[in-house]
Amino acid sequence: MDPGSTPKNYDPVKKDATKQKQKPRWCKDCLAYKPPRAHHCSVCNKCILRMDHHCPWLNNCIGHKNHPHFIRFLGSVSFASTYGVALICMRIWYVISYQNQMNTYFRGQVDYKFNVHYTPVFTDSQIFSLLFVVIVFFALLFTVGILTLWQLWYVSRNVSTIESFEMNTIDDMKRRGQIPKEKRFPYDLGVYRNFQAMFGDNMPFWWFPKTSKGDGVHFEVDPEIENEWPPREYYLYKKYPNGKPSKADQAELRRYKHHRRGSEGYLVKQLTPEEREALVNNPPKQAVEEEYISSTDYDSLYSEEEVEENSDEESLMARQRRITKTE
Ligand SMILES: [Zn+2]
Ligand SMILES: [Zn+2]
Structure with missing residues (x-):
């Protein structure tokens, strides 16, 4: 699904002059204004609203409009692989306990509680495929599951992946005293409202396929926080990492x-x-005149006089002399 890009008529200078706290940002590549929290994606070659990241697996950007779908998708994959792992682990447990019960039976110690309520696997290939699927599910769970938790952690703080990277740099700068500590991230509204911003106001409908709240250009901010985000000092640092030159x-x-x-x-x-x-x-004069004549430069082999010589009447000796001289 379309992650959402800058609306055609977006002009923060004309329309939002009174509302806009933030200095308008300009995209050099789109030659257009960049809404707050938007970023230019070099793969999609356009500005993506509230861009999270460009996903090479989906071959699409994750932004304002498709971010909740993305998280629900990750959640579904994690849930399905957990369920699959649980089912297969139970199955393997049954196979082991069946073998144990069979051992008891054949040793002659008849167990009258012997009660088989499953179809045991017998062949090596069946056991192999069970183990194979367990490994695949674990790999999925490990990768996608971690990504899901990561994304939920971001949602709880209302930051995108890009913003969290920015925030790491900004926190470092605060520690070094390059940015005042009072400057805070304005979009964090508290965990519940952050989830509402992503999945909608109605909690029972959070799993329903809806886009996130708002138009992706205007975002609700904590009214107590006045500063713009990212702070100007951050942009200056990005432009001049070694300090602004004199x-x-x-x-x-x-x-x-x-x-x-x-x-x-x-x-x-x-x-x-x-x-x-x-x-x-006024071309500059060449310092060295090249006198080398290429062997493939046939025209230069024959000057105008020589063309006359180069006739049927020319003797073989004369011709040989002429060619040796030219070489
Ligand atoms: Zn752009
Ligand atoms: Zn992209």
């Missing part, structure tokens, strides 16, 4: 704005159209 350094950096590193690490200058035109009109 005015002089910035001017120096601007001089190299049109320079980049080539694939082999050389500094490559990207020319402006004016510079390119100047180069075409």
Whole structure:
């Protein structure tokens, strides 16, 4: 299902100028405004509303509209594999106890409570397939089950996977005193209301296939928290991890704005159209004139006079001399 992308008419500057606490964000790739909590997905090549992550298994982004479906899907897989593991473990337990009872029986110690209420497996291949399915179910349970718990933990705090990564960086920055401790995550409304934001207001209907609450552009915030999120300091840190350069350094950096590193690490200058035109009109003189004549460069073998020589009347000796001289 579509994870939800930026609405065509979304313009936070025009419409939400009064409501918007946050400075509008701009997506360089979409050339459009980016709603709060949205992120640009380089695989889908568009901005995804309240993006969680791009899922390579589903070949789709998980965002505002399909996030609850995704969690219900993970929950179903975890439940089904738990159920499967339980059934098969019971079956294996029956097989073992059947063998024990048979041993008792054949030793002559007749057990009158001997009561078989199942079809035991007998062949090696049946036992092998039982074990195989147990391993598959355990692997599923281990991977998807952990992901389910992880996602539920995120839902309880109303953070997306991307936001939780951002939050780790922001917490580190708070510890280093780069961000004031008062700045808090504004979307956390308390566990129950966070679950409502994801699965809807009515708890009995949480398992029903519905998209999450709201339009994915406006989000309910804790009224006590005034700060924007992520804090500006975080964006500055992302842009300048080693601190913002001084005015002089910035001017120096601007001089190299049109320079980049080539694939082999050389500094490559990207020319402006004016510079390119100047180069075409005034090409730099080549330092070394190449005199090498390629053996496949047939035209250069015959100058105009030589073409005259190269006639039927030319003697074989003269022709050989001429070719040796050219070489
Ligand atoms: Zn974008
Ligand atoms: Zn994507």
